[in-house]
Amino acid sequence: MKTTIYILILFSFISGLVACDKGFDRENTDPINIISASADQLLAPALVNVLTGNLTRNRNFNNELMQVTVTLSEDDFTVFRYNFRPNIADYTWNIWYPELTNFRDIYEIASRPESQNNSYKGISLVCEAWVFSLLTDTYGDVPFKEANQGKSGLVAPVFDPQQEIYTALLGKLEEANALLTGNVAIEAASDPVYKGDIALWRKFCNSLHLRLLLRLSGKQEVAATMIAKIKEMVDTNPSKYPVFASNAESAVLKWNGTTTTTDPYTNPYAISLRENDFTIPSMCNFFILKLDHWKDPRIDIGATYGANARNRLGIAPGSGGFIGIDSGYEPGSGELKQAYFYSFGNSEFSLQKSPLTGIIMTYAELQFIYAEAAAKGWISGSAETFYHTGIANAINYWVPNFSTNISGAQFTSYITNAGIAWNNSLPLDASTGDSKMERIHIQKYYSLFLTDFQQWFEHRRTGHPILPKGEGLKNGGKMPARMNYPVYIQSANPTNYSKAVANMGGDDMNTLVWWQKP
Numbered sequence: 001m002k003t004t005i006y007i008l009i010l011f012s013f014i015s016g017l018v019a020c021d022k023g024f025d026r027e028n029t030d031p032i033n034i035i036s037a038s039a040d041q042l043l044a045p046a047l048v049n050v051l052t053g054n055l056t057r058n059r060n061f062n063n064e065l066m067q068v069t070v071t072l073s074e075d076d077f078t079v080f081r082y083n084f085r086p087n088i089a090d091y092t093w094n095i096w097y098p099e100l101t102n103f104r105d106i107y108e109i110a111s112r113p114e115s116q117n118n119s120y121k122g123i124s125l126v127c128e129a130w131v132f133s134l135l136t137d138t139y140g141d142v143p144f145k146e147a148n149q150g151k152s153g154l155v156a157p158v159f160d161p162q163q164e165i166y167t168a169l170l171g172k173l174e175e176a177n178a179l180l181t182g183n184v185a186i187e188a189a190s191d192p193v194y195k196g197d198i199a200l201w202r203k204f205c206n207s208l209h210l211r212l213l214l215r216l217s218g219k220q221e222v223a224a225t226m227i228a229k230i231k232e233m234v235d236t237n238p239s240k241y242p243v244f245a246s247n248a249e250s251a252v253l254k255w256n257g258t259t260t261t262t263d264p265y266t267n268p269y270a271i272s273l274r275e276n277d278f279t280i281p282s283m284c285n286f287f288i289l290k291l292d293h294w295k296d297p298r299i300d301i302g303a304t305y306g307a308n309a310r311n312r313l314g315i316a317p318g319s320g321g322f323i324g325i326d327s328g329y330e331p332g333s334g335e336l337k338q339a340y341f342y343s344f345g346n347s348e349f350s351l352q353k354s355p356l357t358g359i360i361m362t363y364a365e366l367q368f369i370y371a372e373a374a375a376k377g378w379i380s381g382s383a384e385t386f387y388h389t390g391i392a393n394a395i396n397y398w399v400p401n402f403s404t405n406i407s408g409a410q411f412t413s414y415i416t417n418a419g420i421a422w423n424n425s426l427p428l429d430a431s432t433g434d435s436k437m438e439r440i441h442i443q444k445y446y447s448l449f450l451t452d453f454q455q456w457f458e459h460r461r462t463g464h465p466i467l468p469k470g471e472g473l474k475n476g477g478k479m480p481a482r483m484n485y486p487v488y489i490q491s492a493n494p495t496n497y498s499k500a501v502a503n504m505g506g507d508d509m510n511t512l513v514w515w516q517k518p
Contacts, residue, residue, distance in 0.1 A: 039106045039120040040190035044264070046102040047192060050131060051253055051358045052268040053095030054452040059269075059281070061088065065480065066445070066455040067467055069281035070325040076474065080284075080327050083474035084509075089483040092138060096131050101148040103127045119186045119198045122179030125172040126205045130360065133212055136165045137457050138483050140513040141500045144168065156493045159500035162514035166216060170229075173209040177202060177241065192253050192265055193360070199242070204251040206233065206241040207366050214369050215461060217378075219515045227378050234370065234379045244363040247393050247404070253358030269352040278352050283324040286468060290442075294418035297399045298446070328470020351450075356398065359451045364394035368444040375428060375436045384422035387440060391415065394447035431463065441465050460516055480509035481516060 063069040064079035077083055103124045110120035135142045144165045146157035180202035188196030194204075210233060217226045233241040244250060255267040269278060291299040351357060367390035374383035388406040395402045395414075403410045415421040420439065429437040441464030448454040459465070460481060469477050484507050489497050501507045 039109045040187040042102045046099045067284040067286040067327040070284045074331040090486040118179040119184040122176040125176035129169040129172045176205045207243045250362040251360035254355040285324040288324040328473040330472035364447040
């Protein structure tokens with residue numbers, strides 16, 4: 001009897017195993033069955049994810065350092081007091097590296113015989129140069145040659161010196177310019193920036209090239225080479241290196257999902273922040289009072305704010321009614337008692353839903369690159385013309401009805417009343433007071449509004465614009481020179497981390513990256 005029971009139990013168990021196995025292949029097969037991707041499937045998500053990360057850290061890191069905004073806080077550990085916690089460095093590292101895998105995959109896919117496409121290859125190189133420049137300018141030496149090879153089992157990449165990274169990035173942009181010359185068609189729907197216009201990608205490629213050349217132009221050991229290349233691109237052989245010719249050609253992902261968070265191109269500010277959360281940082285006096293004094297139309301970005309909020313408050317641009325907060329104030333100093341805060345992102349303020357915030361690089365920035373190069377005698381052309389063109393187009397980007405005709409009445413009236421017209425009698429540069437470099441860079445500062453970390457990078461390169469220093473600043477009042485490496489890298493890649501720190505000369509906010517060192 002017992003034997004019979006045991007046999008029945010064993011039979012039931014075996015039958016159960018067989019029953020469980022039935023349909024196993026069917027139930028454990030991905031119904032979508034996507035085991036690979038094409039270049040057109042990778043481009044848009046990678047661009048969106050990078051720009052989402054850039055906007056987030058622009059808002060809570062760059063803007064706080066560069067006195068665009070000030071978060072109301074009594075905490076000593078605040079970015080605007082030059083005192084941030086080490087884990088703040090994790091976010092951009094963790095955003096940028098995964099998307100670099102996608103950009104590199106685009107190049108590899110577009111290099112295969114069955115999917116050969118030189119335009120996707122060129123675009124991938126441009127995007128790779130863009131994102132790696134953000135990484136190395138933020139951290140210094142970073143994984144480059146061995147980066148993004150996890151699929152091959154390489155999970156502890158070496159950190160490459162910044163000089164070698166920049167040399168490779170400039171080479172990638174040369175290659176991209178050549179690849180994009182062929183103007184091979186791509187899927188327009190895959191490209192949220194230029195809708196498949198390869199000629200515009202080529203113009204962005206060369207405009208970005210000039211940005212990176214200028215960044216290295218003050219580094220003595222490579223300065224002559226960088227300056228000569230700038231002259232070649234601008235003066236000697238401009239037809240080989242076409243660049244932005246108007247605001248319409250700027251590299252911008254224009255968000256279109258302004259009313260729904262399910263649209264893949266919804267402004268990230270509308271997705272990640274409630275309207276009340278968006279108003280938490282207040283405008284800094286350094287940023288807002290200049291616009292107020294100049295009677296600048298950008299002070300009123302968004303028609304809704306102008307129609308309602310200003311009328312309700314009984315103020316107007318230039319009336320002295322805009323009050324922000326001085327950056328770097330001491331905790332407990334009473335700075336929080338300001339009468340009125342012009343909030344960064346008032347509930348009626350359009351930036352949270354604007355299609356214009358997905359900025360990679362603008363035509364106005366390019367004009368200020370030219371202005372600096374002309375003022376230093378590196379290229380032909382008028383520094384005054386480049387400077388004024390930069391101002392007009394920086395305003396026109398946000399206020400489309402503002403004229404870009406720098407000889408017209410609207411523009412000449414604006415710069416005259418604002419007192420910001422070019423002054424050729426000023427010294428080229430000075431550490432205090434007015435100078436040509438200060439005028440160029442205060443205007444460039446406004447043109448770089450919402451453009452990732454570019455305000456911070458340019459201030460580190462030039463010392464401009466000259467920022468006031470509050471009594472509550474930490475770090476000896478020194479502008480942080482970089483972000484520290486993410487904390488987890490110390491345990492995830494300890495050997496190569498230690499070598500990088502030794503090469504850099506330390507791993508803290510005051511360690512200079514290569515192009516900052518004398």
